[in-house]
Amino acid sequence: MGEAPLLPQIKLPGPVSLPPRIELRAPSFYVPKYRPVVLPSAQQMKEARIKAAERQRAEQAEKNKAKPAQVPAIPQETTTIEVPFIDTPIPVPRPEILSTAVFTAGAASVASVAGTLAAGALLKRLIKVLKPVLTAALKKIAKARGKNPAESDAKLRWRRRVSTKRSTQNQV
Numbered sequence: 001m002g003e004a005p006l007l008p009q010i011k012l013p014g015p016v017s018l019p020p021r022i023e024l025r026a027p028s029f030y031v032p033k034y035r036p037v038v039l040p041s042a043q044q045m046k047e048a049r050i051k052a053a054e055r056q057r058a059e060q061a062e063k064n065k066a067k068p069a070q071v072p073a074i075p076q077e078t079t080t081i082e083v084p085f086i087d088t089p090i091p092v093p094r095p096e097i098l099s100t101a102v103f104t105a106g107a108a109s110v111a112s113v114a115g116t117l118a119a120g121a122l123l124k125r126l127i128k129v130l131k132p133v134l135t136a137a138l139k140k141i142a143k144a145r146g147k148n149p150a151e152s153d154a155k156l157r158w159r160r161r162v163s164t165k166r167s168t169q170n171q172v
Contacts, residue, residue, distance in 0.1 A: 040048070080089035092098070139149040151159075 078091045078093060080091050082089055093101075142149040
């Protein structure tokens, strides 16, 4: 018997290599620094208010000197209406102003509608009168130039329809 039989061999992969050891550092953070806010005392606040009021009075006095005598204002009479579920009152103009505004708006709308209707009717009449006159004038101009007058689209369609009917009747 000579040689030993060859047995199948399997090559197994080597061990898995692990990554090197990782060192995690402790987290750090920035501590914010601030300057403390210094608030004025109550006495300083009172003094500032008094100075501001004095400055405002001085400015008003200068403005009053520069202005001419004022005409007394016309009192504005408005009516307020209280609407449920709304806490604020709603101002409404005086009845005289309200009736004037309603009358003006109504007159303007009536005038515009009447003008539109009148212009439409006038335009229809003008078209009825001027269309035959203009077509006759254009035909005379075309005849004077020695050209055939242009036909309307309706007449062209009628000619095409008649010619197709005649051509289909003659076919056997």
